[in-house]
Amino acid sequence: MDLALSQRERELSALGRRFCDEVLVPLEIVVDEHGELPMERRAALRQAVRDWGLAGINHSKEHGGLGLTMLEQTVIEEQLGRVTNGLWSCVWRPPVSLKYGTPAQIDAYLRPSIQGERRGCFAITEAEAGSDPRRVKTRAVRRNGEWLLSGEKWFVTSYNASDFIIVHAHVDDDPDKPTLFLVDKPARNMVHLRSPKFMHNFAFDHAELRFEETPVPEDRMLGKVGGGFDLTKSWFVEARLQIASHALGAAIRAAETANDYATHRHQFNRAIREFQGVEFMLADMAVEIFAAKTMLYRVAWEIDQGADPKRVHAHASALKLYCSEMAGRVIDKALQVLGGRGYMRENPVERLYRDIRVDRIWEGTSEIQRVVIGGQIRKRGLGIYSDWH
Ligand SMILES: Cc1cc2nc3c(=O)[nH]c(=O)nc-3n(C[C@H](O)[C@H](O)[C@H](O)COP(=O)(O)OP(=O)(O)OC[C@H]3O[C@@H](n4cnc5c(N)ncnc54)[C@H](O)[C@@H]3O)c2cc1C
Missing domain, CATH: 1.10.540.10 (Acyl-CoA dehydrogenase/oxidase, N-terminal domain)
Structure with a gap:
């Protein structure tokens, strides 16, 4: 090994x-x-x-x-x-789903996105459809040789940095026909409703959009009618690894900041790390990071070895759940070690504390990951997690 x-x-x-x-x-x-x-x-x-x-x-x-x-x-x-x-x-x-486009779509969307000349954002979530995307109300109907999209999308990340939107809609209002569409900006009959403020300050916005019979040319359907979930699923594994990687990096920075501070900060005539109450927090942070990093590299390695996609799916959910929750615990402790300074906005640990919270919500909430993991154990047995192949 x-x-x-x-x-x-x-x-x-x-x-x-x-x-x-x-x-x-x-x-x-x-x-x-x-x-x-x-x-x-x-x-x-x-x-x-x-x-x-x-x-x-x-x-x-x-x-x-x-x-x-x-x-x-x-x-x-x-x-x-x-x-x-x-x-x-x-x-x-750029979203992985783009590589399943037609050769013309790959040339028009994927290649320039890879070079940073174009950028796409993903619009699935709606007011009534979050964890359960079958509740999506945005519909696509075909009329006179084009698609017309109608509905409202929420939380569209990086809308203001993008020049196209990948919209998840149900063809003919049928939840068995989830389908993706490439919508170029500016789009006729599409309204940018607002970009609300969130707990974090993020590089780009999270927009709310309304489509009012927005026309989309026929050749801008991505994949086939009803193929929307399969294309989105291919993105999930990658997105979950990406979140786990970011959460780990964030936790390490916070722990390093706290570790350094604990050495230099003196109270009661000694470095605060000499108080066991502080040193135990540093120890817990280190162990959590150690476990998360081992898990992350293992899952990435399994993907590179061509592991069974079902196994990868099961492991990616566990990884996203563990790393996002681990980062919450580690950053919370780091902030505590920093005392009042950790609560100041100019301190990176304060910003990490706000930033990391969303990792337990987007790309499948912690509860949805547990639903996936529980289902995997039921279907395949505990060995999917406990065996080492
Ligand atoms: C900052 C930010 C950026 C985002 N960016 C995008 C984006 O770019 N594109 C996009 O389409 N979406 C985006 N989202 C949406 C995100 O994916 C959803 O918020 C997420 O899927 C959860 O949906 P919801 O918020 O509607 O919560 P809900 O699904 O309503 O869940 C509410 C609560 O119920 C729990 N719950 C729901 N179902 C179950 C269940 N079966 N078992 C147990 N508990 C359950 C949830 O875990 C949660 O605690 C973003 C969200 C945020 C906050």
Whole structure:
């Protein structure tokens, strides 16, 4: 059993770390104070992603991406996860579903997205449809050789950084026909209702959109009628690994900050780490990080070994659940070690505390992950988690 990272994996991890420290971290306070990444900073940041060789991190060389393994992507994303205010999202990851498009769609959407010339956002969630996407009310009807989309979408992340939207709609109002559509901006009969404020200040917005018989050309359907879930599912595994990687990076930064502070902060004539109450918090943080990192690299490695997709699906849910909850616990303790300073907005741990909360909600809430894990145990037995193949 060889658990060592290769030279290449170590280099990519170091690249991610330098990009995070030198390019992204200097923008954290700007985003926190401005509420999002100012428009005038965006083009330069896109160029920096290209210059640093980080464009197309999650796509094959065939489509112009970097052709990285999942473990290689993971070690980079872990480092990007150190940054606050969702600035990691500036290193784009075009949706995997795009690679299942027609050759014309791949040329028009995927290739330019990989180069950072285009960007897409994903619109599934609605007021009445969150964890249960069968409740989606957005419908698509075919009329006079085009599709007409009608409905309302919520929480569309990065809408204001995107020039197209991948919309999940039910053809003819039929929940058995979930289907994806590529909607170019600006779109006729599409209204940007608002971009509300959230607990975190994120690099880009989370918009609410209304489609009022928005016309979409026939050739902008992605995949086939009824194929929407299968395409979205392919994104879930990747998104869950990405969240786990970011959560781990965030937890490590918070623990490092707390560990350093505990050495230099003196109260009652001694470094606070000499109080067992503080040292035990540091110990718990370290152990949680140790466990999460081992789990993350294992799941990424399994994907690279071509493990059974069902097994990968089961493991990715457990990983997302564990890492997102672990980060919450670790960052909470880190903030406690920092005392009042940890509660100040200028302190990265305060921002990490707010940022990390959403990781237990998006891409499947913690409860939905437990539903998946429970179902896997029922169907396949506990061995899906307890065996080591
Ligand atoms: C900042 C942010 C960005 C987002 N970005 C996007 C985006 O880009 N595109 C997009 O389409 N969506 C996006 N979302 C939406 C996100 O995916 C949903 O919020 C998530 O799926 C949960 O749906 P919901 O909020 O409607 O909660 P609900 O599904 O209403 O859940 C409410 C509560 O009930 C629990 N619950 C629901 N069903 C079960 C069950 N079967 N068993 C046990 N408990 C259950 C949930 O776990 C939760 O605690 C974003 C959300 C946020 C907050």
